[in-house]
Amino acid sequence: MALSGVGNDRGEMRILENLDELRTDLADYIAELSEVAVKERGVFAIALSGGSLIGLMGKLCEAPYNKTVDWGKWYIFWADERVVAKSHSDSNYKLAKDGLLSKVQIVPSHVHSINDSVSAEEAADEYTFVIRQLVKTRMVSVSDISDCPKFDLILLGMGPDGHVASLFPNHAALDEKDEWVTFITDSPKPPPERITFTLPVINSASNVAIVVTGESKAEAVHMAIDNVGPDSPSLPARLVQPRKGKLVWFLDKPAASKLDGLQFSE
């Protein structure tokens, strides 16, 4: 059973009893957003992250979702990617392909992964170009309050340090206001070279979900949602504040264990 708390500007919180319930709730949420976007726009533009998120999306490969979701209408992107070969175990693309994309009826030409044979800077520029083309053809909407692409859904994980996508605490990439996709070559978490959506793009999405599990992330969840601690205002996860879109946190109980001030309804 989900305990839901509607927060303030910190979004909606869904705190699930265990990982199995979290996987089901997350699959329901993604399937519903996909259905709505396909009805309204004819397509569903979704950006994935790497890490634990893909395993938590696993129910989508099972019945009923594998049959009911309109996979042919999905356009897939990455909110961040490590600049390594697509066959490398560090590749977020490989993780998603092995764990999800190869198990459902995705159209291969709708999968927009980065060019892994160029530098991080070139990969970020090329990825921006790819997204621009898809904005022109309206496969990806455009925000009416920024010149940014407006993804139907951006799915984020969060590290114990509060990083989301490849936006790390105190990193200059957090201040990027002009680019849609930027690059870093000094990631504190290996591998060092990455590309990442910038905050303006993340905050222009129609929907953003941050999916976090485990006790090791409880302190960062507390800082981000309760906005406590000297570093919390600049914590990357705290800076995820969709301007017009909806933010939802999916948490298991250990990740939510340090939250305060919640008003739950069952």
Ligand SMILES: O=C1O[C@H](COP(=O)(O)O)[C@@H](O)[C@H](O)[C@H]1O
């Ligand atoms: O390096 C990364 O880490 C984050 C968090 O990963 P997790 O395994 O702790 O969930 C992930 O969201 C991001 O995409 C990835 O590149």
